[in-house]
Amino acid sequence: MPFAPATALLAPLAPWFDARRRPMPWRAGDLDAPHPDPYAVLVSEIMLQQTQVATVIPYFTRWMERFPDAEALAAATEDEVHGLWAGLGYYRRARNLQAAARAIAGAGFPRTLEGLLELPGLGPYTAAAVAAQAFQLPTPALDGNAFRVAARVLALEGDPRRHAAALRDWLAPALAAHGPSRLTQAVMELGATVCTPVPRCASCPLLGACAARARGLQERIPPVQPRAKVTEAEIHLAAIRSPRGWLLCPPASRGLLAGLWSWPRAEAAPELEGAAEAASGYGLEARELPGWVQVYSHRRETVRPIVARMASAPGAQGLEWVPGERLPELPMGRRDQKLRAALDAPGTPLTGAGLAALRTILDEGVSANPRS
Ligand code: SF4
Numbered sequence: 001m002p003f004a005p006a007t008a009l010l011a012p013l014a015p016w017f018d019a020r021r022r023p024m025p026w027r028a029g030d031l032d033a034p035h036p037d038p039y040a041v042l043v044s045e046i047m048l049q050q051t052q053v054a055t056v057i058p059y060f061t062r063w064m065e066r067f068p069d070a071e072a073l074a075a076a077t078e079d080e081v082h083g084l085w086a087g088l089g090y091y092r093r094a095r096n097l098q099a100a101a102r103a104i105a106g107a108g109f110p111r112t113l114e115g116l117l118e119l120p121g122l123g124p125y126t127a128a129a130v131a132a133q134a135f136q137l138p139t140p141a142l143d144g145n146a147f148r149v150a151a152r153v154l155a156l157e158g159d160p161r162r163h164a165a166a167l168r169d170w171l172a173p174a175l176a177a178h179g180p181s182r183l184t185q186a187v188m189e190l191g192a193t194v195c196t197p198v199p200r201c202a203s204c205p206l207l208g209a210c211a212a213r214a215r216g217l218q219e220r221i222p223p224v225q226p227r228a229k230v231t232e233a234e235i236h237l238a239a240i241r242s243p244r245g246w247l248l249c250p251p252a253s254r255g256l257l258a259g260l261w262s263w264p265r266a267e268a269a270p271e272l273e274g275a276a277e278a279a280s281g282y283g284l285e286a287r288e289l290p291g292w293v294q295v296y297s298h299r300r301e302t303v304r305p306i307v308a309r310m311a312s313a314p315g316a317q318g319l320e321w322v323p324g325e326r327l328p329e330l331p332m333g334r335r336d337q338k339l340r341a342a343l344d345a346p347g348t349p350l351t352g353a354g355l356a357a358l359r360t361i362l363d364e365g366v367s368a369n370p371r372s
Pocket of ligand 1: 152153194195196199200201204205206207210211212213218
């Protein structure tokens with residue numbers, strides 16, 4: 001079925017965006033010219049993958065102060081990169097961004113969609129979004145927001161991703177007509193603020209043109225995807241100090257948490273027989289801090305933090321004693337940063353289960369870490 005032409009349908013979006021757009025530090029003032037800093041557009045788009053604008057803004061600002069261009073990022077150490085990204089999650093994005101910066105520092109910023117697609121970490125959406133905003137190329141960028149807006153305006157039933165190629169062909173002339181950067185950002189902005197999963201049609205500039213709204217289908221398009229199952233876990237997270245420093249898990253070289261240091265941990269388990277005696281054998285003084293629930297995309301972790309001091313510094317398989325003065329600069333994920341910030345907080349005497357967790361960590365080392 002041919003779609004009604006996007007150029008006319010989406011025309012009200014351009015003046016709406018010009019009047020209503022939210023200020024963001026990466027947005028250019030002139031929406032009709034190429035962006036003065038394509039690197040800033042690239043950084044913002046990678047940070048915005050799976051992360052909300054309000055969370056990204058302070059990270060973006062700090063990042064641009066420390067790495068103002070691709071050359072500065074290309075020359076940074078992995079620890080510096082992870083340190084500035086720490087807390088933003090999905091750390092592979094930071095590694096990809098640095099790999100992209102190294103490619104750009106060597107060969108220049110690619111100015112075509114094909115060239116952008118060759119940069120590490122840029123899929124079809126990000127490459128198209130950068131091409132449109134940085135270089136004014138009419139390359140449709142379809143993310144969840146854009147698919148939702150397009151599916152509703154056209155009353156497309158079923159999963160709109162099945163129509164990705166047709167929707168790109170449909171959108172491209174509208175981008176060319178209304179300005180690629182302007183219309184790309186306008187669609188994103190509408191999807192983020194008005195045409196949200198529960199749409200606010202009364203405030204929508206496309207109210208008169210929207211086929212889903214005309215047929216009363218706006219709440220059913222697109223169909224809600226079933227959520228991935230969330231697993232629950234309860235862990236002890238232990239900050240153990242000895243005269244040799246803090247006991248830490250060194251960063252993995254691959255995987256989601258590559259490049260990040262973490263505290264050793266053990267799954268919460270019933271009290272182990274003899275744990276208290278073993279603790280006194282190590283000369284342990286320990287307290288339990290108030291816990292919290294750490295939420296990840298597919299996991300909810302109840303964290304029971306422990307701070308312990310030991311008179312001796314036994315070896316623990318796969319763990320390292322790190323001198324105290326290095327602790328503040330180590331890149332860590334959000335959960336581990338939270339314990340690092342609370343090391344001096346008051347706590348309560350450790351229970352038998354906490355002592356059992358410490359003993360498991362000291363006996364088993366890194367292999368006590370629960371899988372996450
Ligand atoms: S009228 Fe409603 S459903 Fe249609 S685009 Fe606007 S907010 Fe979305």
